[in-house]
Amino acid sequence: MALTRYEPVDLWARMQQQLNDMWRGTSELETSNVATSNWMPLVDIKEESNRFLIKADIPGVKPEAIEVTMESGALTIRGERSEEKREKNNGYHRIERSHGSFYRRFAMPDTADAEHIKATSKDGVLEIEIPKRAIAQPRKIEVKN
Numbered sequence: 001m002a003l004t005r006y007e008p009v010d011l012w013a014r015m016q017q018q019l020n021d022m023w024r025g026t027s028e029l030e031t032s033n034v035a036t037s038n039w040m041p042l043v044d045i046k047e048e049s050n051r052f053l054i055k056a057d058i059p060g061v062k063p064e065a066i067e068v069t070m071e072s073g074a075l076t077i078r079g080e081r082s083e084e085k086r087e088k089n090n091g092y093h094r095i096e097r098s099h100g101s102f103y104r105r106f107a108m109p110d111t112a113d114a115e116h117i118k119a120t121s122k123d124g125v126l127e128i129e130i131p132k133r134a135i136a137q138p139r140k141i142e143v144k145n
Contacts, residue, residue: 012035014042032037039102040102040103040104041056041057041058041098041104041126043056043057043104045106046062046096049132051129051130051132052112052129052130052132053127053128053129054075054077054126054127054128054130055126055127056077056104056126056128057124057125058079058102058121058124058126059081059124060081060083060124061081061102061121061124063121065080065082065095066078066121066126067079068117070108070112070114070117073107073110073112074106074107074108075112075130076088076103076104076106077103077104077126077128078101078103078104079097079101080100080102081098081102082098082099082130083097083098084096084097085097085111090091108130111128112131113130113131114130114131115132117131117132
């Protein structure tokens with residue numbers, strides 16, 4: 001008789017990965033966000049009673065280099081950063097460059113109001129506010145004889 005070891009932490013990690021994939025709108029089979037980007041900004045996603053809030057860390061990216069689109073229930077953030085730092089100190093010259101494009105995609109629920117999305121960028125943080133639409137309440141329909 002073979003013993004099988006039960007690893008609840010393993011199950012938790014797999015479930016968390018599946019939830020992350022669901023929020024991003026990706027799956028294990030879909031790797032488009034990896035193939036088309038050099039880096040992926042880290043994001044915080046928060047659901048409030050009247051809106052969804054997404055905050056993405058994108059240091060060094062100018063607001064005009066960021067594109068936010070909503071199409072077919074998917075919110076897409078893409079852009080490009082290009083930065084060069086020059087330093088002269090005691091006869092030494094140092095130049096550091098970083099360049100890369102990024103791409104993130106999130107599947108949004110039906111309650112997301114695509115017409116009123118707002119995006120702002122400040123101090124290297126992109127904040128996207130997605131209001132929730134009012135959901136029509138179900139009504140009871142009387143069945144007559």
